Amino acid sequence: MSDDPIVELKDVSVEYKRPMVFGRKERASAKYALKDLTLSFRRGQRIGLVGPNGAGKTTFLKLMSGVMTPSRGEFTIKRSVASVLDIAGGMVQGLTGRENARLKYYLSKADLSWRDFEKHVEEVSALEGKLDEPVASYSSGMKARLDRSMLRLTRGSIYVFDEWVAVLDADFERRSSGGIKAVADLVVVASHSEKVLRSWCDELIWLEGGEVVESGGIDDVLPRYQKEINQRAKAANRR
Template identity: 30%
Template sequence: MIKIENLTKSYRTPQGRHYVFKGLNVEIPSGKSVALIGRNGAGKSTLLRMIGGIDRPDSGSITTDKTISWPVGLSGGFQGSLTGRENVKFVARLYAKQEELKEKVAFVEEFAELGKYFDMPIKTYSSGMKSRLGFGLSMAFEFDYYLVDEVTSVGDSSFKQKCAKYFKGLNKKSNFLMVSHSLNSLKEFCDCAIYIGKDNEVNYFEDIEKALEKHKIEQAA
């Protein structure tokens, strides 16, 4: 379970402070993959980043005894002057045991299919190459919850098929917290939903179909 209590998040804007959430309270159940659904700008990705510890709330708390990934495919945290291999080693030292380091690095090298670029600085990579490395890195470690924000596969068709295979395999043994514009993807991978509606009202739906129906009605209004 992930418990969110009295969470407030806001940003300064030229028009004054904009509140994404005010005093949010919601529990994300264990053993279920959860879709975050709502209009554009509702705060879905912001909530996902806070759950992953990448962004911080103004106040309130997010507590869990489960392990939570960084957003799947995230490539913005790579150090540009280091090689792909060096970046992977750095992350592996944080998330893996010493005896697992070689195995993790080898997995990412094979998965990302970067060839000689794996030993070249990240700053020489295209955005697609960074995404491949980021996706491979996400697949190399096991978490109770994986954070998924629009990224399910990158690259050519064969690489996309490989990503889809691993992604579906993860979903069988772990849970997703997922944001996507693809309603079919949400239905495929998620069991239930957190719906962020008008005025940032947040509701938990045990049945994802009901949340998607509410979303369609609100979109049409």
């Protein structure tokens, strides 16, 4: 099996312009969501992203998903990507969970039967009778479980998830997360939840201000990150 990287970032930055007014003139000031990142990922890695709000985690996932492109630098990805960055993204709120699953099934032109997919959705989502109620009535957790059950139609060997993973209940995680972990070439998850990170990830990347503070094994990086965040919270409370 080749150990060549399947994702590479070389001096990658993502910036956006924000207006600044000087006297009567308005100028654009650049702010970096990601700055000068050089990283590579190989097949089999399970990566977690940590960092405070605004650290660049969501931008990183959007870059991985193809939603954004670098402002500068070189970004290479050698596998297809399946991403879920928004709970219930693409669902029709007025339709039931089952109707949304059927709609997604027919739009996907999947090579499995509707009945097989329907059984999969019933089993993985564990929504039971709620599957026949409108998605608009679902809690965030229910929407996430339905969304997760339909990932079978999303072809890809790299799976990218945002904070929505954290709303899944413990029983659902035990029953469902192993499927993706078993088949994916690469998993990248952003979360504030230690439970979610330890369930999905072996390694962490700690982001601050769009830059990498530290990366490595979860047992090395997570305690240092948590200590830093706790110290900041205590300092803020003393002010």
